[in-house]
Amino acid sequence: MKWHVLRPLWVAIGLVAAILVARLFLVPDDFGIHGRNFTYGFYRLSNVQEWKDFPVKYQGRETCVECHEENVQSLNNSPHAAVECENCHGPGVNHPDVVELLPIDTTRELCLRCHASLGYPHSAREQAPQISNRMHKRRRECSECHNPHKPQGDET
Amino acid sequence: MSCSRRDFLKEAMGGTLASVMPLSAFVLLSPEEAKAAIDGSKVRWAFLVDTQKCTGCGLCVKACKTENEIPYDAPVTRTWVERYVITKDGETHIDSPLGGRDGYIDDKIRDEEIDPKNIDKAFFVPKLCNQCDNPPCVQVCPVGATYQTNDGVVLIDRNWCIGCGYCIMACPYGVRFFHPEQKVADKCNFCYHRITKGMQPACVECCSFGARRLANLEDPDDPVTKIITTERVAVLKDEYGTKPHVFYLGLDFNVR
Incomplete structure (x- = not known):
């Protein structure tokens, strides 16, 4: 082959070799086909574990009951039994070690999420007791009169 | 020799x-x-949404954003709740302010007052990633940063994603978005860190009405799997051939 053809050929081969060497160092060892095929399963395997290690924030009622048995009992016997503790009290992560007191959401807007009447026929919304946001005790906090743990009794 | x-x-x-x-x-x-x-894998995660039970409280959206560290006030969310109001004149009114994060406490839709007498039907539809069997978002990823695990969940490798946005374009359900803090594509993964520990996804746990439920399709004794296999369930955008794995009970034809 003539010299002027060979010279750029060496440059091209060198480039390809450089890319291959760089790839060897940059691509993690566990990168490859781990799923069912190349199209859907070509990935870095350790990433699955990284997602599994993502911190859990919402602990669930089973964790709350370990210390707050009385409160959970009163909630379980009320029409609010289906409402998760953490919906109002916030996620229990790091409680009580770091976050000593969970911030309780006592705003009217929280109650209205389920109890504001929208006037929709056949909507599941109507199962819960409904109020008209504009008519019923405007700008007052619901918890001033209603106990969220005993919404039907012991009203002050 | x-x-x-x-x-x-x-x-x-x-x-x-x-x-x-x-x-x-x-x-x-x-x-x-x-x-x-x-x-092979003995787990195939799927999801069941009962639109008849959803009240539009939006606590699932709030829980999801908190659990998965999605910026709370950014207009992006991994799951959202849509409101559909179909009036007697045949009009369909749809809205989902901030993905329904603060619930639906006002009967105005996009500042429009609708007389309850004119409403034929009104309902709420929670949406989330469908964890498709043929995920188009995975097919288009140029770097192999998104993939399907052996239990059917589509995950995103945050260290590998270059943020090109092809997957956001490819998803026919619009569930993918650009994470404003991580600077990568993001989407619902059924709370993979929770379901692999035997917990329920945050949205399922926080739903007071049982509108959202998780299923393992490989387990025939799973009560939710029994509902999916024996009752009349629908999926969104079946015509795309993506084989979505979020099943809906009571899905209206107006839902897109």
Whole structure:
């Protein structure tokens, strides 16, 4: 082959070799086909574990009951039994070690999420007791009169 | 040294066979690995949404954003709740302010007052990633940063994603978005960190009405799997051939 053809050929081969060497160092060892095929399963395997290690924030009622048995009992016997503790009290992560007191959401807007009447026929919304946001005790906090743990009794 | 033609051919044949045999053919599998290779995965996560039970409280959206560290006030969310109001004149009014994060406490839709007497039907539809069996978002990823795990969940490798946005364009359900803090594509993964620990996804746990439920399709005794297999369920955008795995009970034809 003539010299002027060979010279750029060496440059091209060198480039390809450089890319291959760089790839060897940059691509993690566990990168490859781990799923069912190349199209859907070509990935870095350790990433699955990284997602599994993502911190859990919402602990669930089973964790709350370990210390707050009385409160959970009163909630379980009320029409609010289906409402998760953490919906109002916030996620229990790091409680009580770091976050000593969970911030309780006592705003009217929280109650209205389920109890504001929208006037929709056949909507599941109507199962819960409904109020008209504009008519019923405007700008007052619901918890001033209603106990969220005993919404039907012991009203002050 | 003498070498007959017969011996030469024999040796050459053996040598050729040995040289084409890949080294990987000699890997010894442990009994667990061999069993896993034959059985495959015993988990296939799916989701059941009962639109008849959803009240539009939006607590699932709030829980999801908190659990998965999605910026609370940014207009992006992994799951959202849509409100559909169909009036007697045949109009469909749809809205989802901030993905329904603060619930639906006002009957105005996009600042429009609708007389309850004119409403034919009104309902709420929670939406989330469909964890498709043929995920188009995975097909288009140029770097292999998004993939389907063996239990059917589509995950995103945050260290590998270059943020090109192809997957956000490819998803026909619009569930993918650009994470404003991580600077990568993001989407619902059924709370993979929770379901792999035996917990429920945050949205399922926080739903007071049982509108959202998680299922393992590989487990025939799973009560939610029984509902999916025996009752009349629908999926979104079946015509795209993505084989979505979020099933809906009571889905209205107006839902897109």
